[in-house]
Amino acid sequence: MAFDDTPSPEEMNPDELALFQELSEFGESRRFFLGQTALTGLSVFALNLLAQQEAAAQVQSEGAVLTTNPTDPGNLLSTTLNVNGKSHTLSHDSRVTLLDALREHLKMTGTKKGCDHGQCGACTVMIDGRRVLSCLTLAATCEGREVTTIEGLAEGDELHPMQRAFIKHDAFQCGYCTPGQICSAVALLKEAEEGQASYASQSLNDSGGALSDDEIRERMSGNICRCGAYPNIVKAVAEVQSGRETAQTWNFHVRVGEEGLA
Amino acid sequence: MRAFEFVRAASPTAAVAACSSKEANYLAGGTNLLDLMKEDVERPGQLVDLNRLDLKEIRESGGEVVLGALVSNTDTANHPAVRERFPLLSQAILAGASQQIRNMATNGGNLNQRTRCPYFYDTAMPCNKRVQGSGCGALGGLNRMHAIFGWSNSCVAVHPSDMCVALAALDAMVTVLGADGAKRVIPFTNYHRLPDGTPQKDNTLEPGELVTEITLPANRFAKNSYYLKVRDRASYAFALVSVAAALELDGELVKSARVALGGVAHKPWRATQAEEFLSGKKATTENFKQAAEQAMKTARPLSENAFKVELGKKAIVRALEQAKKGGVV
Numbered sequence: 001m002a003f004d005d006t007p008s009p010e011e012m013n014p015d016e017l018a019l020f021q022e023l024s025e026f027g028e029s030r031r032f033f034l035g036q037t038a039l040t041g042l043s044v045f046a047l048n049l050l051a052q053q054e055a056a057a058q059v060q061s062e063g064a065v066l067t068t069n070p071t072d073p074g075n076l077l078s079t080t081l082n083v084n085g086k087s088h089t090l091s092h093d094s095r096v097t098l099l100d101a102l103r104e105h106l107k108m109t110g111t112k113k114g115c116d117h118g119q120c121g122a123c124t125v126m127i128d129g130r131r132v133l134s135c136l137t138l139a140a141t142c143e144g145r146e147v148t149t150i151e152g153l154a155e156g157d158e159l160h161p162m163q164r165a166f167i168k169h170d171a172f173q174c175g176y177c178t179p180g181q182i183c184s185a186v187a188l189l190k191e192a193e194e195g196q197a198s199y200a201s202q203s204l205n206d207s208g209g210a211l212s213d214d215e216i217r218e219r220m221s222g223n224i225c226r227c228g229a230y231p232n233i234v235k236a237v238a239e240v241q242s243g244r245e246t247a248q249t250w251n252f253h254v255r256v257g258e259e260g261l262a
Numbered sequence: 263m264r265a266f267e268f269v270r271a272a273s274p275t276a277a278v279a280a281c282s283s284k285e286a287n288y289l290a291g292g293t294n295l296l297d298l299m300k301e302d303v304e305r306p307g308q309l310v311d312l313n314r315l316d317l318k319e320i321r322e323s324g325g326e327v328v329l330g331a332l333v334s335n336t337d338t339a340n341h342p343a344v345r346e347r348f349p350l351l352s353q354a355i356l357a358g359a360s361q362q363i364r365n366m367a368t369n370g371g372n373l374n375q376r377t378r379c380p381y382f383y384d385t386a387m388p389c390n391k392r393v394q395g396s397g398c399g400a401l402g403g404l405n406r407m408h409a410i411f412g413w414s415n416s417c418v419a420v421h422p423s424d425m426c427v428a429l430a431a432l433d434a435m436v437t438v439l440g441a442d443g444a445k446r447v448i449p450f451t452n453y454h455r456l457p458d459g460t461p462q463k464d465n466t467l468e469p470g471e472l473v474t475e476i477t478l479p480a481n482r483f484a485k486n487s488y489y490l491k492v493r494d495r496a497s498y499a500f501a502l503v504s505v506a507a508a509l510e511l512d513g514e515l516v517k518s519a520r521v522a523l524g525g526v527a528h529k530p531w532r533a534t535q536a537e538e539f540l541s542g543k544k545a546t547t548e549n550f551k552q553a554a555e556q557a558m559k560t561a562r563p564l565s566e567n568a569f570k571v572e573l574g575k576k577a578i579v580r581a582l583e584q585a586k587k588g589g590v591v
Contacts, residue, residue: 042353045404074267075266075267094265094267117297121360121362132365133362135367137292138296140307141289156455184362188361194340195340196336197352199357200497203590204590218497222360222362
């Protein structure tokens with residue numbers, strides 16, 4: 001489970017406590033959270049929040065917007081997800097996507113929510129070894145299927161070769177698209193090995209061998225990077241896919257006279 | 263997203279029975295439907311999940327190749343029989359979307375995806391396809407990406423698929439299962455429709471009908487076909503214009519030709535005048551140019567997309583040249 005290093009409630013300041021309670025990280029109800037935050041001197045904030053939530057609940061119960069009563073949705077499902085080799089049974093609303101099941105139910109926040117509309121690729125995970133967009137996959141359709149996320153790529157402390165290559169070639173700046181990029185790139189290795197073609201392939205029957213940079217760009221086009229780390233992403237993917245090590249082109253710069261600090 | 267009931271269908275017949283209510287919708291890959299539900303454009307009260315159905319096979323029967331409706335776009339593009347005998351289809355599929363989406367998207371779903379017209383997506387805007395009688399926001403609005411053929415005052419949207427452009431060129435047949443349990447076969451060029459006064463209907467399916475198979479009849483185009491897609495960026499973008507071109511050649515002589523266009527109409531647009539012009543003529547650039555003129559003769563561009571006429575002509579010539587050279591096989 002994530003947040004193994006979460007401090008205990010006693011060690012937190014009120015803001016941290018409020019945030020973690022809201023994430024139900026301590027398994028407590030919203031009502032308890034509201035009560036406690038009020039006691040810890042955040043009563044104004046809490047009352048505000050309470051008012052907002054009640055207003056939101058009212059809009060829902062007045063019909064028109066949502067037909068389902070939030071306390072009795074009538075569309076609850078139970079799904080067993082196999083994520084990175086571990087089985088989890090969730091009780092969830094039918095609307096929950098795989099992305100939200102991972103992030104909000106299982107607290108596996110490695111998979112990122114970017115556009116939430118299938119345009120950016122940040123939410124890419126693998127299902128049965130194939131890359132898919134978790135934001136456009138309903139959790140309910142994943143029963144009995146093997147989901148692999150960024151958290152499942154390393155073997156203990158040993159990073160996946162693609163993770164190592166991304167670090168070596170500085171294939172990210174902010175890092176938000178990176179889990180999706182890496183999951184996509186790992187799946188790409190298998191696709192290339194199987195001889196799958198792309199729109200950039202010279203022939204539909206090309207099989208095996210190192211992919212050209214154009215091929216890698218085409219095959220990775222479903223993962224957008226707003227920082228523009230593309231040249232380095234291509235280098236990282238090319239190194240692992242071809243199996244040919246290439247030199248890292250960046251380095252920490254040590255200024256003359258500061259060698260001792262390096 | 264609005265609440266819906268999730269139902270798993272165990273057989274095609276059960277799926278059709280479950281989807282008989284007006285509120286219900288089929289769920290296959292979900293790449294378009296889930297997005298539209300998040301945007302509040304689609305509001306099904308029930309989703310009938312097709313993913314467990316046994317429609318995941320590609321089989322060769324006689325001279326034909328039959329594609330199961332639930333085979334993924336990726337598996338279809340890479341199937342040996344499709345690559346070898348219908349490379350135009352492989353190439354068109356690979357020109358669409360991204361690998362992630364092609365892995366999820368199914369053949370049946372590809373046919374039934376909806377337009378990406380921004381006025382259709384924006385619930386604050388008028389759109390006859392979304393709300394009948396509300397008007398067409400694109401007609402006098404931003405219509406650079408829209409139709410130049412077959413549009414009406416009620417809708418100028420285009421069908422977004424690449425795969426369907428190839429299927430139109432290849433004279434595919436769509437088998438559907440009806441609510442009464444009866445099967446019916448629809449020639450591909452009749453599957454999608456022009457908007458006329460009822461743009462809310464994208465295709466000629468009856469309510470509840472389920473696509474089960476797509477049949478590719480034998481042809482002699484495999485050696486000389488090409489799918490050209492022209493778009494605003496090199497990958498992962500919808501077509502401004504796309505061309506599926508196929509030639510059956512006897513030396514320099516064109517025995518038979520197929521030209522279909524994407525990104526230009528409410529349905530994949532067969533340029534039959536161009537095909538007829540080329541039939542029996544020599545496969546020369548001059549003839550390809552004249553065929554392109556024929557194809558564009560009936561074009562009616564909107565305020566912002568007159569460029570598609572010239573672009574379309576050049577794309578047709580280029581696709582025919584590439585097909586003549588042997589495509590990507």
